[in-house]
Amino acid sequence: MESVAFRPGGLNRYFAALCKEFERMPDWDTRVIRWSDHVTVKRAGVVGTAKRVVFYLRKGLDDRSEIVDSHFSFYGLAYILGRSLSGRKSGYTFISHFHGPWYAESRIAKPRRLNSFKFKRLIEKFVYSRSTIIVVLSEFFRDYLVEHFGVEGEKIHILKPGVDTEWFFYREFDKPRLSATNLLAVRRLDARMGLDVAIRALPHMDPSATLTIAGDGRERGSLEGLVSELGLMGRVHFAGKVSDRQLVTLYQTHDATVVPSIALEGFGMVVLESLSCGTPVVASRLGGLVEALEEFDSSLLVDPGSPEALASRISAVVASGAPTRESCRAFALSHEWSSVAKNHSDLYRASRDG
Known part of the structure; x- marks a missing residue:
């Protein structure tokens, strides 16, 4: 390894x-x-x-x-x-x-x-x-x-x-969050990760919604092309490879993490990492992601490959504030x-x- x-x-x-x-x-x-x-x-x-x-x-x-x-x-x-x-x-x-x-x-x-x-x-x-x-x-x-x-x-x-709950820790914020919806995807940039679905979901959300993609891979060029094609240059940020410390900060400072996989997802460790930082996850109803999230909140699962379904579920989660950051953290502590x-x-x- x-x-x-x-x-x-x-x-x-x-x-x-x-x-x-x-x-x-x-x-x-x-x-x-x-x-x-x-x-x-x-x-x-x-x-x-x-x-x-x-x-x-x-x-x-x-x-x-x-x-x-x-x-x-x-x-x-x-x-x-x-x-x-x-x-x-x-x-x-x-x-x-x-x-x-x-x-x-x-x-x-x-x-x-x-x-x-x-x-x-x-x-x-x-x-x-x-x-x-x-x-x-x-x-x-x-x-x-x-x-x-x-x-x-x-x-x-x-x-x-x-999940390492000491490293991926939850913290309260002294200042209120921005009114815009800030989404995070932590994925290798491969076709099966469905990041194109996350990008295509943005036009179905509030115009202020943004997406940060942390990770690198062979699909970066095509994803950047899609962003340009959809006119989302100011709303999608490719962070590239990030350090472990940067990753924790990214989880903590975003409103939701998206895991839009379309194939062969065994569990998705990013689910537990994000929840441990108090950030809810919206993921595809696919493979091990179902087992990762179902016992916590099955409503966070959406049909894979559907930008509309992903956008709708994310918007509902952010608007309702459910699940709470405290409940996300509590679930992670049991793992x-x-x-x-x-x-x-x-x-x-x-x-x-x-």
């Missing part, structure tokens, strides 16, 4: 938070293996990929851990091969965290690379078949594994993610990482002792 500073995103943030909690547990000797801890420059293309494969292959050759938890199938494959070449291919428990179908996400982002999708799917299927346990963040991804990879349901365990890590610890121990 990579650090959040090296490559921002929900997967790396999840990985970092879980590792942080395990390093606090005295009964676990935790070894964290991250590619970004050994490089200073992001390397792209064939050479960079080969270097990563060799890195994790060598870790597999040298490692003697009893329990191994992989969070990305490609790196997991290299580790498994290294462990096999070392002559220690048995005697350890291999666990996979399924954060989403690598091949399917790539197919949406780069639809012309058919052979690449097939290759990625083969890698995923092999790694999941070699996994003793697979951890998913939602029922949606459990069902996806069963249907698309043929994984036996009994080896899949649902452990929902948590702290300490309890999530305890659930993982119990699962790891059962896999080792069982």
Whole structure:
């Protein structure tokens, strides 16, 4: 994996938070293996990929851990091969965290690379078949594994993610908020994130409503073109990559966070982060987002792909003041990482002792 500073995103943030909690547990000797801890420059293309494969292959050759938890199938494959070449291919428990179908996400982002999708799917299927346990963040991804990879349901365990409520904190404001509606989207700029839907929702809202998009990605150019086409240059701001500290401030100072995904959303950690800062979330009724929000307030879910539905729901939330910032924060407090890590610890121990 990579650090959040090296490559921002929900997967790396999840990985970092879980590792942080395990390093606090005295009964676990935790070894964290991250590619970004050994490089200073992001390397792209064939050479960079080969270097990563060799890195994790060598870790597999040298490692003697009893329990191994992989969070990305490609790196997991290299580790498994290294462990096999070392002559220690048995005697350890291999666990996979399924954060989403690598091949399917790539197919949406780069639809012309058919052979690449097939290759990625083969890698995923092999790694999941070699996994003793697979951890998913939602029922949606459990069902996806069963249907698309043929994984036996009994080896899949649902452990929902948590949120660092100390870092993503709620604060009262001394001054009243601006009368304009300020919306925030914290997303990688990929097609499946539905950011075009959020942009298209603005013309259906009060003319003073604005949207800040935090994140970068291959779709930035097309999204900027859409903003220009709709004449929204003064209402949509592309913040690009932001630091963790900036992210907290963005959550705290906006009226609502939008998560308009249109495909393959396993949970959406931004939901808990925003709620922890006291900011309500309006999201697509899709995949794990349903599970993330339904137990809090199902009215915050809208049909995916509909700018009109998104605009209507956002306007209602902001106008009514419901849910309140206090209730958002209270819900997030029931999803702290300490309890999530305890659930993982119990699962790891059962896999080792069982």
